[in-house]
Amino acid sequence: MSGTPPAALEQPETMHLADYRDAKALRQVATRDGFGEGLVEAGRRDARVVAVCADLAESTRMQAFRDTFPDRFIEIGVQEQLLAAMSAGLALAGKIPFIASYAMFCPGRAWEQVRTNICLNQANVKIAGAHAGVSVGPDGATHQAIEDIAILRPIPNITIVVPCDARQTKLATQAVARTPSPAYVRFGREKSPVVTTDDTPFELGRAQLFRDGHDVAIIACGILVFNALVAADELARSDGLDCLVLNNHTVKPMDAAAVEGVARRCGAVVTVEEHEVHGGMGSRVAEILAERYPVPIEFVGVQNRFGQSGTPAELLDAYGMAPPSICDAARRVVARKP
Amino acid sequence: MLAPFMHIAHCMEMPSHDKLIELQERANTIRRDIIEMLVEAGSGHSAGPLDMADVFTAMYFHILRHDPQRPMWDERDRLILSNGHICPVRYAAMAEAGYFPKAELARLRRFGSPLQGHPERTRLPALETTSGPLGAGLAQAAGMAYVAKMDNRNWRVYCIVSDAEEQCGLHWEAVQFAAKFGLDHLTCIVDRNGIQIDGSTEDVMPLEPLRPKYDAFNWQTFECDGNDMAAIIETVARAQTVQHRPSVIIAHTLAGKGVEFMEGDYHWHGKPPTAQQAVEALRELRTLGGRIEAGT
Secondary structure, X not given: OOOOOOOOOOXXXXXXXXXXXOOXXXXXXXXXXXXXXXXXHHXXXXXXXXXXXXXXXXXXXXXXXXXXXXHHEEEOOOOHHHHHHHHHXXXXXXXXXXXXXXXXXXXXXXXXXXXXXXXXXXXXXXXXXXXXXXXXXXXXXXXXEOOXXXXXXXXXXXXXXXXXXXXXXXXXXXXXXXXXOOEEEEOOOOEEEOOOOOOOOOOOOOOEEEEOOOOEEEEEOOOHHHHHHHXXXXXXXXXXXXXXXXXXXXXXXXXXXXXXXXXXXXXXXXXXXXXXXXOOHHHHHXXXXXXXXXXXXXXXXXXXXXXXXXXXXXXXXXXXXXXXXXXXXXHHXXXXXX | OOOOOOOOOOOOOOOOXXXXXXXXXXXXXXXXXXXXXXXXXXXXXXXXXXXXXXXXXXXXXXXXXXXXXXXXXXXXXXXXXXXXXXXXXXXXXXXXXXXXXXXXXXXXXXXXXOOOOOOOHHHOHHHOOOOOOOOOHHHHHXXXXXXXXXXXXXXXXXXXXXXXXHHOHHHHHHHHHHHHOOOOOEEEXXXXXXXXXXXXXXXXXXXXXXXXXXXXXXXXXEEEEOOOXXXXXXHHHHHHOXXXXXXXXXXXXXXXXXXXXXXXXXXXXXXXOOHHHHHHHHXXXXXXXXXXXXXX
C-alpha cells in the first residue's frame, strides 16, 4: 500500500510545497494579507464585486480594495448585523459583496442575518472572518473567535473555507468570488508561515495531501497545517511514526472521499484546528468517519474554554495547538488502534 | 459621492375618482381573499394583512412599475415586505394582479406551497427577498437602493415595515445607512397600527415620538391615513420627489381594518378567524363592498 496515495488524492510532490523544514527560508505573511490581495484580484476580474466594511478597513486588509476601487467600497461603521442584511440586498440587486469584520462579530454577532438574509435567501454574499482563533493574541477572549465554524456549519447553502496560509487565502478569496453562492473565508491576524508556492494547486472542496504516511492521518486546516507538518517530522524522528498530513481547507462541503481515504490508509486520525473542538472541522471529520469508516480520532483544538490575552505563540502552546500537543495526540491515537 | 436620483419616470398620475373607487373595490376583494386564506390555512396573522390591504392595493395597482408577466423584469420597482408575517395581503394582492392563479391562495402555509407562512424568495422569486425575522427588511431594501443609486438606475425601492419592528436595533442601523448615502430611491412605509403580539406598542415598548426619530436621522418624513387610498397615493407621490434623502411614510392604520370585531384589538395580531367568524367577516366585507360601489 505504501507509495500509493488514498483514492482521489494526488501525490504530495504535486503540491509543490515550500521547504517548510527550513525555518529561515520560509516566508511569514498574515493570512489576512492574502485576503486583501485576493479581494483586489477578484475586483479586477469582475466589476460586480463590491466590498463592505464595518470600520475595520486596515485590520481586515480591505483598504487595498478601497484604494483601488473607491467607487465599489462601502463603509458602514460599526453595524455588523447591517453588514450581513444590507449586503444581502446588494447581492439580490446583482452585486457580489464581500463583507469583512472580525469573525467574532460577523458571523458572530450577525448569525441570524447570515442564516436568513444570506443563506436561506441564497444571496451571493462572501463573508470574510478576520482575527479568527486564539492567535489574535493580546486582544483577549472577547475578540478571539473560536466558535465561528460551529455556528456556520449547520446552515445550508454556505461554503466554509479555512485556508492554510496567505497565498492560499488569496486563492480561496478569488475562488469564492467566482462561485455564485454564499461563502465564508476564515483567516487570522498574525504572520504565519507560507507553506504553499505559486505552483501549489487550489480547488474549493478538494482536500490536499501535503505529506504521505501510513501510521496516523493528521487532518488539519488553517495556519495549524504548518504545525501539523512540523509535528509529523518530529514524530518520524522521535517515534518512528509515519504520519500523513491532509490540508482540509474546505470545511463545508468537506471532501468526504479524502477524509475516508486517509482514515482507511492510516487507521487513526488526529484533527487539528484553531477552533473549539466542539462543532468544528474535526467534528465534521468524525461525522464522516462514523458513517463511512470508524477509526480512533483525537481532536486538537480549543477544549471547551475561552481564550485570553497573551502572545500568539504562548496561546497556541497553552491551548494545546503547538506541535508538541499534536505529537501527543498522535501517540494517544496510535495507542488506541485496535 | 453618489449622484442624486433624477426621477425621470416618476411623474405618477393621481387617480381619477373612478380609479379610486376601483382601487377601493380591489382592496375589499383582497380583504375577502385574506379572510378566506386564513380560515383555510387554519393559522396565520389577521390584523396586519387587513389593515395593509389599502397600501398593497395602491402599490400593485397604481404605484409600482412592474409586470406580473415578467416578475424579474430588471427595471421593476422593488417592493420589500419586512414584516413577513402579514404576507397574506401581499399574496392576495399579487394573485389579484396576475402573478399567479388565485387558486394558489388556498395553499397558504401548506407543505410544498410557494406561499410559505413567512415569505421565501427562493420559492416565489417575485417576492424580492425572504422575510419574517423582524428588523431586517429595511437593511436589505437599503442595499438594493444603494445599487440603484450606484448604477444610476431608474427603479425605486419601497419597504413596508411594521411599527413594532422599529424596536429592533438593526432597523435603525439601516436608517443610519440610508441617510449617510442619501438613498433617495428608497421609501419606507410604516404600518402604524399600534399593536404587537403582547399588546399595544406603547405599552410593550414605546415608539413615540416616532416621526421625530426619523427627522433626527435625516430622513424626509411624511404621515398619512394608511386606510385612505387617495391619501396613500398622494403621500407616496410626494415621497417620490424627495432628493438626496431617503423618505419614510408613517401610515396610520386601524389594525384589522374592515372587520369590526377585529378592529383595534391586538389579540387578532397573530391568529386566524374560526369558520364562523370568517362567515361574519365576509358578510361585513360584502356590505362594505356594496357601500364602495354605491360611492357612499
